[in-house]
Amino acid sequence: DVKVTQSSRYLVKRTGEKVFLECVQDMDHENMFWYRQDPGLGLRLIYFSYDVKMKEKGDIPEGYSVSREKKERFSLILESASTNQTSMYLCASNVGQAYNSPLHFGNGTRLTVT
């Protein structure tokens, strides 16, 4: 089974802090994604990556950046955390160059910014 591991289940950070959310997958998937999930808004795509050192903006990239130095690892960075970034963050991966490939999700990181 595909395993997507997010390093923290819960994080509490202060406004203005730089925050790193880490994600590792063990199935050699080319594509990796970061979504945030909020009540009433559903899942929204922040950034995605098709290969090492490549990144593409999703629908809501403002206030975020990403890093992919190794194929299995995809990091989401909040440069200066704000309270409106309090959310559940979900990492996912799937097979590259293939449509109809389901996303496999981690269990999420619930981030609270105070």
Added chain:
Amino acid sequence: EDQVTQSPEALRLQEGESSSLNCSYTVSGLRGLFWYRQDPGKGPEFLFTLYSAGEEKEKERLKATLTKKESFLHITAPKPEDSATYLCAVQATPKSGYALNFGKGTSLLVTP
């Protein structure tokens, strides 16, 4: 712009009471429609992929169907353990490549 709308937002069923969840979509060229189950505090878990109108897939008490404009997730004789949020997603938007565009989900509660 691609849109995915799920209804109802919430559904409460008695154990054994069959029903259906709806996912309607507006996309420019559907490549796949996906159903996920999400339990509280966990990430979405993949259930089905449907590729073309008329296709059906089944898993235990769940059956997913697809038309050109919508998909249904039929739940037959549900049990309390089927309680979860069910998410529908489409893969279609070229700019997002292989990412999925999700609906807001249907929260299902099955009571004994």
